[in-house]
Structures are given as C-alpha cells and as structure tokens.
Amino acid sequence: MSEDFNRSQKENDTKGKIYRLPCVRCSIETRHLCLQSVDVSWDERSLGMWGHDAYQIVQCQGCESVTFRHSGWFSEDREVVTRLYPHRSEDNVQAKDFYNVPQKIRAVYQEAVDCFNQQMVILCAAGLRAVVDGICAEKGIKKGPVLVQQKDGSFSSAQRSGLDGKIGGLAEKNFISSATAAALHEHRFLGNDAVHKLDAPGVHDLRIAIKLLENVMESLYEMPDMVEHLRTARERKAATAKRNKS
Structure with missing residues (x-):
C-alpha cells in the first residue's frame, strides 16, 4: 500500500442508532436498529482525495428482518450515497407465501x-x-x-x-x-x-x-x-x- 494512503477503522461507532429505512419485508418505511457497524475513513495524499464509508448490519424493529446498509462519500463528490442490500424501496413487491403451488x-x-x-x-x-x-x-x-x-x-x-x-x-x-x-x-x-x-x-x-x-x-x-x-x-x-x- 502506498505511503501516501492512510486508512483508519472504527467498530460499532453507530451501534444502537435508529434509522428510518424501507423494510425488505414490511414494504414500508420502518425503524431499523444498527446491530453492528464498521466506519472506514481514508485519504490519498498524493491525489488530494479523501472519503468515508459506513457499513452497518441493521434490523427492522417490526418484522425483525436483518439486512445491510452502506453509506459513503468522498472529496470529489460530497453527497452521501446510501445503498441497502437487498435493494428495496416502498415500491417493492412482497412475494406471497403459497403453500400448495408446486x-x-x-x-x-x-x-x-x-x-x-x-x-x-x-x-x-x-x-x-x-x-x-x-x-x-x-x-x-x-x-x-x-x-x-x-x-x-x-x-x-x-x-x-x-x-x-x-x-x-x-x-x-x-x-x-x-x-x-x-x-x-x-x-x-x-x-x-x-x-x-x-x-x-x-x-x-x-x-x-x-x-x-x-x-x-x-x-x-x-x-x-x-x-x-x-x-x-x-x-x-x-x-x-x-x-x-x-
């Protein structure tokens, strides 16, 4: 790794924090609790670039589904980008449970x-x-x-x-x-x-x-x-x- 590249990591800095997110099962926005988190900050001195990424395991406080949330930004684009895995939104379709369908x-x-x-x-x-x-x-x-x-x-x-x-x-x-x-x-x-x-x-x-x-x-x-x-x-x-x- 280049000497000009610095990286720091902090665990569970946002553990216990509540986020309002679309739920993968409820198909509506619900309260999600952060169960585990890793925050990574980095900078590339030679390029004059730096950024931050937050990786979180979150759980819906309604149906208790556990999913993943990532948010990040870097110096060339300060807007925070948040991604949820699996991908979902309030427009998602919840698959029905069919018990007799082959x-x-x-x-x-x-x-x-x-x-x-x-x-x-x-x-x-x-x-x-x-x-x-x-x-x-x-x-x-x-x-x-x-x-x-x-x-x-x-x-x-x-x-x-x-x-x-x-x-x-x-x-x-x-x-x-x-x-x-x-x-x-x-x-x-x-x-x-x-x-x-x-x-x-x-x-x-x-x-x-x-x-x-x-x-x-x-x-x-x-x-x-x-x-x-x-x-x-x-x-x-x-x-x-x-x-x-x-």
Missing part, C-alpha cells in the same frame, strides 16, 4: 418478484412468462385452441402447441375461466416482448402482471385446499352434532 413454479415466481425488486424488469417479465408455462406443464396441457385471423379478416379456431395454445387449453379443460385466460395471455405477450425484442416493460405493467399471476395461482392451487378444509370442518361438525343428539 415448488418449481413457486421458485420461479419468487425469482421473478426478486427481479422486480432489483429493478431487473426484462428478467422479471421473462420469469412471469416462465411461471405461466410452468403452470401449463404441471396441469398436463400441451396444446389448445387459438383464434387465428384468416386472409379475409375473419377468425377461426385452431389447435396450437405454443404458449398461447396451452393457455387456451387451460380454459378448454376448465382449469381457468376465459377471463383468467385473457389475463394469462397478457403475461405471455409481456414476456415475449421482453425476451425476443429486448423491450423493457413498465414497472406499473409488471406490478399488475404480478398481481394477476398471484390471483391465478391462488385460484388454481390455494382455493381448492381452502374449500376442502372447510368441507372437512363442516362434515366433522355435522358428525359431532349427530353424535350429541344420539
């Missing part, structure tokens, strides 16, 4: 949400499309009806094995409604544009797409389990009442 589909959905929160919108769109494709595969749908425009401008139905056909197949087999199929088609177009044309979708459009897809997974995988739970509870209650009467 693990592979759930993992891709989680990665798509992570990409959204990391502002990787093209990868997020491609991930959402992959979730739709995964749902079709899990339901055993290999093809389905698609409206094809003819030369005279009219439309006719044809079987297709692409993702558009598979979505049609989900509706044809009554896994989803026609309205839900239309929503899934919106996901398909979003992913196609992002992957094949390298078009970056809008954040607002992606947020709506995520919510729509969550509703689809809720309907396909979570609601049947809820209905079964209610049916079992009702039958158990009826059986208990019958025993009490006898």
